[in-house]
Amino acid sequence: MPARLFGTPGLERVSVVTETGHTHSFPTGVDVVEVADIRDPREVLAAAVSVARRRPVEHVLTPAEFSQGTGGYVRSVLGLPGLGHDAALGFSNKYVMKQRLREAGLPVAEFAQVFSLAQVPAAADRTGWPCVVKPVVGGGCLDVVVLDSRAHFDAFAASPQADSLRACPDPLIVEAYVPMDAEFHCDGVVHDGEMLFAAASRYFTPLLGQIDSFSGSSFLPDGHPGLAPALDLHARAVRALGMRSGVTHLELFATPNGFLIGEIACRPAGGGITDAVRYQYGVDIWQAFLDTSIGRRPRCEPRRRDAIVVNADFPTRPGRITRLVPEADLAALPGVISARMSMSVGDVIPADLTSSTSPGLVFYEARDEDEVRSRLENIRDAYFLETSAP
Structure with a gap:
């Protein structure tokens, strides 16, 4: 916090x-x-x-x-x-979550719960290959594995990479892998059963497997075809899971047949999302989290910025940082609202990377979705990170 x-x-x-x-x-x-x-x-x-x-x-x-x-x-x-x-x-429990969402008629991928790594193949035969395997309680893309086939599972299970899942004290969830056109997220504030605020955004690329590249998201402009259905699924998921007051972060997969709900959390989003919400709408998600947690109605008066606000997390890799782009170089780029480096030369980036491990992030604004992409390219061109063995 x-x-x-x-x-x-x-x-x-x-x-x-x-x-x-x-x-x-x-x-x-x-x-x-x-x-x-x-x-x-x-x-x-x-x-x-x-x-x-x-x-x-x-x-x-x-x-x-x-x-x-x-x-x-x-x-x-x-x-x-x-x-x-x-x-x-x-x-917080992905198996319980998926059960309740499905019972409420909300779209989710096929899933099954297993109690050991050895039970994964039989479950994947039911949900379909390829599959995604992860602990039922987890976050930050930790211990999330995509397995293409039974042969891939056998090779993975025989390798040291499987040790953490094999030793996991919680059950595992096996889900059908969802080929998606894009991944979206919704972030909201609920109090006394009323949705006070909700916003929808699109990630640059689906999150899974993107730790070593630019990740981030931009808010959907008014009139975007995904805006209304994303916000509708968000509101229905909150009702299905019984939240009366709190803040939410929902992940959605866009498929040729419409949205599927990935998962939903009852805490502020990670990365730069909460600050992006504040830049775009003037809503402080962390303050709303505090207020709703202590039974106080949050101050929530959205005022949308004319431009589209974008948050971008920098690529990372393990090792001791020997060279890193100066914050001032990024802040000087067109459209940049704020650049923040959370690491510096000499710091060590751990080997166990998560989706929130990053040397820093940048916020910028764009007139439209084309400029979202072109300004991200400017940032990519300016960014550099070099590491050595710690």
């Missing part, structure tokens, strides 16, 4: 439950309780109770993907307001 929110009205007294080794991530003076695994509901509950023994606990905020289920569990057990355990599972 952004450091700027700590100490804002409604968050003057906060305790953070986080995994061991992350205390430095929070502002000085914030009460931090460490746990071994943020996904362990009993361990997180014990941490919450330890806080409650010292001072009243009134609300639970869950800004990270892996904290959704445990946060809902703590709310339910302690009788606190907000998204309870059952509803939180619908937004």
Whole structure:
């Protein structure tokens, strides 16, 4: 959660439950309780109770993907307001999510749950090859694998790359791979059952497998053929999963037969999406997350910018950074609103890359979708990153 929110009205007294080794991530003076695994509901509950023994606990905020289920569990057990355990599972457990969406008549790819890597082939025979395999609880494209055939599975299962899925403590979900024309996302704010705000965007390219290239998205202009159906599916998914108040991030796959819902989260989006929403509409998704989490109606008065706002994350690769484009060079490019480098020369990019690992990002505006693409090419031409072995 952004450091700027700590100490804002409604968050003057906060305790953070986080995994061991992350205390430095929070502002000085914030009460931090460490746990071994943020996904362990009993361990997180014990941490919450330890806080409650010292001072009243009134609300639970869950800004990270892996904290959704445990946060809902703590709310339910302690009788606190907000998204309870059952509803939180619908937004965080991909198998439960797909079940509920399908029961509500919403379009999703064929899927099945398995309890070991060895069970994947039989499930894929039902859902169809190629397939996507991932933990039912996960995020950031971690441990997401596309398998083309039984032979591909056999080779993968015999390799070290399969070790993390084989050791996964959660069930796995097997989904039919969706050949898509494009991938979209919707981001919204809900309060007391009312959709206060929703926006739809299109990613440059589908996210899966794009960690080492430019990723990002641009908002759909008025009149775009995908705008109305995307926002409709977003609203229906929120209702199907039982959210009364909160913020959402929905992934949609555009296929020749229409949209399929990939998944939906009940936390702010990653990358530059939340800042892009603020530049485009003047809506602060993180502030809305805080407000809805503590039972307060969020201030949500969208004012659309005339131009299309685009957020672009820079390509990355593991290793120690030896050369990196200066932030000022990017800020000087036509249409750039803001450029932010989160890493610098000498920093080490970890080997375990996720969809949110990036040396920085840039926000720019464009008059139309053609200029979205041409200005991205300008940024591509200006960008450079070189690394060496750490």
